[in-house]
Amino acid sequence: MKRALAAVAVALMTVTGLVATTSTSASAHSTRHSQSHARLGYTQVVVAPPVYDLVTSAGITPAPLNGAKASAFKGTLAAKFPIISYRLRGLQIRHTGGISLTAGTATISLSDFNIDLARGRVSGVVNGTVGDVGRVDLFKIKGSDRGDLGLVRLTLTDTAAGALNTTFGVDAFAENATFGYATPRPFARF
Template structure:
């Protein structure tokens, strides 16, 4: 008997399964790290800082096509605050330290941020929050367009390039509009891949 499920539908089901598996892995990691944090009896004093349980980071890799686009437009990416950024496989990657979890809603919170700027215009994206329950990534947005506040920037989708990231980040309509308005272009569209993300909750930042 032939299956009534075509190849395209099978591929979609497989991609959804991988996304759900990734969400489950993130949630399990969050639970383990949260338990370790709660078990820390008394933090040690180091100068003016308190030592805490290490919580890892999330790596975001800008899609090569987007990196080529922003280079042509002379838009420079740069890390903000405690984030780090540098060359990665022909594009650029940024690492954002994980600072908290909300297990009830499957959220992973981050410090630091990323700026995109030209000599005349700039946009800053800070304090990313991965919301696995809604399959969205939000951040606080400010810059030449003003202080926008926290908005959904990306939709989380299955990766089509696992060497760059576990999941794919596509632009929301709000994010595409903010980028186009900031830099006076029509280069960014809703649904287009902006980059790839891989949370690493136990890796050293």
């Protein structure tokens, strides 16, 4: 498991350019901040096509929040979340923005995602009909089985699956089920 996550981390950092620096100063290992999200880029998350089909057939409407963007992509939905900082030590990428899922009066919002490659998890802040849950681990990071959709695969944690099922009164979401695919694009134009 550790070997697989290390390989994903190295591939992710190599592809995204996070290791493009050769600086050995302490600042090369600290968190980077910027007023301009365009300079730091974004992470694109593509919803797995079967999940998108399930969501739309259940009448659940996704909508971007707080500066995120969403659009159609290869028969599913792609959302872009601005990167606000990253840390080479600990392999972390922090984002702003989020997405809401709404069906009738039931709603859940997921926002302010943190990718933590060292732990192989993506956390986010959860709010909605189920209450204000706060920051929890939402996804586990796995190797992608659909390179055309993203560099890594995001599978649901038990907490995320439970929150989705409770919010929408279903039992369709399960721990370790693929939710989508992610590709960080640091320094790309948002």
